[in-house]
Amino acid sequence: MMADTPRVARPVPPGLIGGFILAPMAGYSDSAFRRICRGLGATATVTEMVSVQGLTRRSLGSSRLLLSHPSEHPLGIQLYGAIPKEFSRATALVRDMGFEFIDINAGCPVKKVLKSGSGASLLKDLPRLLDIVQAVAESSSGLPVTVKIRIGWSPEEALDEGIGTLLGDRGACALFVHARYRSEPFAGRPDTATLSRIVTASPIPVIANGESSSPEAALEFLSRSGASGLLVGRGAIGKPWIFRALRGGGPGSPLPGELSGTVLSHLGMMREYLPEPFVYHVFRGQLVHYLKGFRGASGLRGQAVAIESVEDVERICGLAEGCRDEQGG
């Protein structure tokens, strides 16, 4: 009988083990937001998902998604697609752009993405996913490769708990596992027990994902899962202070006066790469979330979705903080 080939431990990118990582979120995790989150304690960040097809065609949309700043590293670029060869070509294009790792999206439940055989579709076609992982690993010139999966397509088609072994054997150094099925994209509680079985069986580190509703709930989820770190998504939108709280460095909500400072820096960073007045249109979606944490500020939503200038944003943040002061914090 042939002896088992010894597994080579692949280097894991910095910021993942024991870390709190900002999740890839299309429409939110852009360069400015990644900088804000990293500044407040995120240990690593990941870009929004980038199409391998778009990249190889060098479309403008994809190239804006590639913008980054030194202060948001360690930074992974997330790729999505369905064809191993396209992943190879895209990997060759991005591997020398300064990213610390390449992440493969095998979890996106959006219809358009599924239709093309990408995202969570790959959970139903494991041979293809494994070929993609190998294609990226072979084209990355040693840059670490991670994979973001869900626990399966549906409870009836759950992934085997040995998924970490399969992906690790083809070149992944770590996994991000969203503890939900594609059939329940974001609702309900994450399935910590299934996640924990995947973690236990995996020879490569697993980063847990799927609970960031509060720092307390997220830390309990992480601890029960036994995972090596936590990927934080929705809980960071409008509340980047969650990273500070997760690391025991202060409250998960802004200190008095901190809302304006954070929001204005966020907008300022966006203005470095988005033209006026477009930048204000994009920022409206972020501002509305920042205001959510301020009881009494719901009346400001209407103003937030009409901002046209830095002054508008300053005024609205001032009013929101005023609401809080009136309520005694």
Ligand SMILES: Cc1cc2nc3c(=O)[nH]c(=O)nc-3n(C[C@H](O)[C@H](O)[C@H](O)COP(=O)(O)O)c2cc1C
């Ligand atoms: C608006 C939005 C956009 C997202 N975009 C992506 C994406 O581009 N790539 C990806 O792998 N996951 C994406 N996700 C999923 C998140 O990365 C994460 O897996 C999910 O939100 C669960 O984590 P949470 O409970 O901390 O939010 C997105 C989620 C949201 C809410």
